[in-house]
Amino acid sequence: MASKQEIRSEETKRAILTAAADLFATRGFDTVSIREIAKAAGCSHTTLYIYFKDKEALLHHLSKEPLQSLALQMEEILSKLGQTPEENLREISRQFIHFCLRNRTMYTLFFMIKATRIDVEEPEKELQTLRNQLFGLLRQAVRRCLPSDIEEEKALAQARIYFYTLHGIVGTYTHSEEPLDSLMERLAPTFALSIDVFLAGSQKIMNRE
Amino acid sequence: MASKQEIRSEETKRAILTAAADLFATRGFDTVSIREIAKAAGCSHTTLYIYFKDKEALLHHLSKEPLQSLALQMEEILSKLGQTPEENLREISRQFIHFCLRNRTMYTLFFMIKATRIDVEEPEKELQTLRNQLFGLLRQAVRRCLPSDIEEEKALAQARIYFYTLHGIVGTYTHSEEPLDSLMERLAPTFALSIDVFLAGSQKIMNRE
Amino acid sequence: MASKQEIRSEETKRAILTAAADLFATRGFDTVSIREIAKAAGCSHTTLYIYFKDKEALLHHLSKEPLQSLALQMEEILSKLGQTPEENLREISRQFIHFCLRNRTMYTLFFMIKATRIDVEEPEKELQTLRNQLFGLLRQAVRRCLPSDIEEEKALAQARIYFYTLHGIVGTYTHSEEPLDSLMERLAPTFALSIDVFLAGSQKIMNRE
Amino acid sequence: MASKQEIRSEETKRAILTAAADLFATRGFDTVSIREIAKAAGCSHTTLYIYFKDKEALLHHLSKEPLQSLALQMEEILSKLGQTPEENLREISRQFIHFCLRNRTMYTLFFMIKATRIDVEEPEKELQTLRNQLFGLLRQAVRRCLPSDIEEEKALAQARIYFYTLHGIVGTYTHSEEPLDSLMERLAPTFALSIDVFLAGSQKIMNRE
DNA sequence: GATGAATGAGTCTTCATTCAT
């Protein structure tokens, strides 16, 4: 069905994406040149421009898919029945952290990139939307672990604190050279503990007031 | 004692450092060009090379002093009498966060730069040492808030969790364009709350076990 | 006779030529890329190479036809009976100017391109020949308006002067963005006047001597 | 007085300008690359950017001076006493043609460049002004040769026709490879004759009406 | 006959850095 050409094309595109993901992840967006990506992908740098209008277009393409699948997974977890909200938050956190560490640059790009500029075009807007969606989901997960009668303001503060924890964890290891598996094995308990500490502290303080 | 020349020389050097600090802080290390620094410092770009071997050397030089003074301040706080360990940790956290947000680029450079590579020369080693020292102080401050009989391993985990919170806070706002003052006014309570949540959660969990 | 394939092929070729003529005329030879032409012609850019060796080959091909038809028209006018030589020259001038302004790029290419280099291949030679033919016709038209007994040298000088006028008119408006129709409406009288001035002046001077 | 450095700098700048003028003149603005200019000037292409912000800046710089001096010369001639208007126009024409052929690209650039766009910045405006000034001077010179009581409209038409002649002359030989001197020697009489034809014709027609 | 894939040469431009003064 798919002609040889189409296959080859698909391969090249995939090679570029893989190479770019890899390089962006290890070295950051700005530092990596298009020629490097091309070389890593085993093609000429001009070929890159056939598939992606821009270095930035490449980035957007690269980020959209994983982020969407992450959002999907998160929604799934959120809608699981038979879990306490706390278990739910733990699972969602675990998964979020794992995702971010597996897609290191993505992380930098998704969460640290300068907040929405107004003059940005479509593709960037799309990303921004996805980002907001993800944050919304996390916030929801946190909200459920808090007493339902607290003020919205306070819930927001707790969500922020939770984000700090996530961001802190991910940020700490984003630039580490340790492979993902070894990292997770070594620190997964600590990450889990982080969430537990947050939950315990958060609930104690909410009740205290 | 200091000849006129020496004074002038010192002035130029200082001008360069000030300009560089300013520019790095507002626009980031990579984005700022050496010529810009020189222009801002009111001297030729070649002059820069008289005082600093490198753009990077400039950065190292730039970071040393503030970091040292930070360490000093932290030590001071740590050695304060008449404070509970918790009050102590709150104060030290406040100060650390403030410092990091005031020296945004510095922060990125000090804390996110790839952990000590072996092939690195002197100046970077020095930074690394400072960095370790700072982390040691923070760790101490956390340790004091925990029951004194817990295993070292567990204390370390709590210190890590505390770091995550700090790193998360700082990382979240490092790239924000909001001026420091407005930022602090708006979020200082949330930052404080973060520490409280950590403390409450940490202690609850330590006792539970 | 012509198979379906041949017809289709012919259509594609025509589409390319039309598109190219259009683009060259409105935007100039250098500015237009081969991919643009292909897109405008509704085919792949590689297809272009089937029909034309080169971007330049395309141009030559493109110029040949209109130039030939121009030559034809000019010959027709020249052979008209019942016109004074002056009326003849006026008509031929009008037509020449109109042609040149309708085919702006062509003009640049036909009349301003560096005179025959020796190392040039066939197609360019052909163009050169056409060009010479056209000039010959114009020269003839001028010659007829002059006293028949003047030296050849002097007639040549007058022909040159006439060319200058034509070239000047066309050159002045070749790069104008004004549409052909509006341009002609606005300036046709001036163009006609130019020829009249030339004729009047030329004859006065020829007689004076 | 001028330090060695300043001299060298001046030399380089001059070399660049000379090379650029040369290349632009022979090959046109768009076709010439900055690297070529640099190579011809015997310096690195980056050096070029020290002296000129842009390829276009280079062009503007290149054009300003000669155009100004041309304007000056023309004004001088215009204000000469003891000449008939006709002699005046002849002299001014001679000089204008000579200038344009000596500064071939300049010519293309000054007279054929797309008429004032509104969004253009300072330097281009300056050029535009100069250009207009030159045209004004020529127009004046023509005006004086015409009966003083004719309508402005008609005078303008004559000025246009005169421009066509000039433009035609210059345009015809701009791309010629013949050296200026030989060219002038060969054709100066024809050029002079062109003006005479224009004058004779123009006056005859003006009187006839 | 027609096409998508791929490329190398080339465009302008910026930057950190060195050298002679």
Place this chain on the structure above:
DNA sequence: CATGAATGAAGACTCATTCAT
């Protein structure tokens, strides 16, 4: 001590063109 001059390496990107299908 300080500087202007000059450079090479590198950046993103475009284009005409060829090859295998």
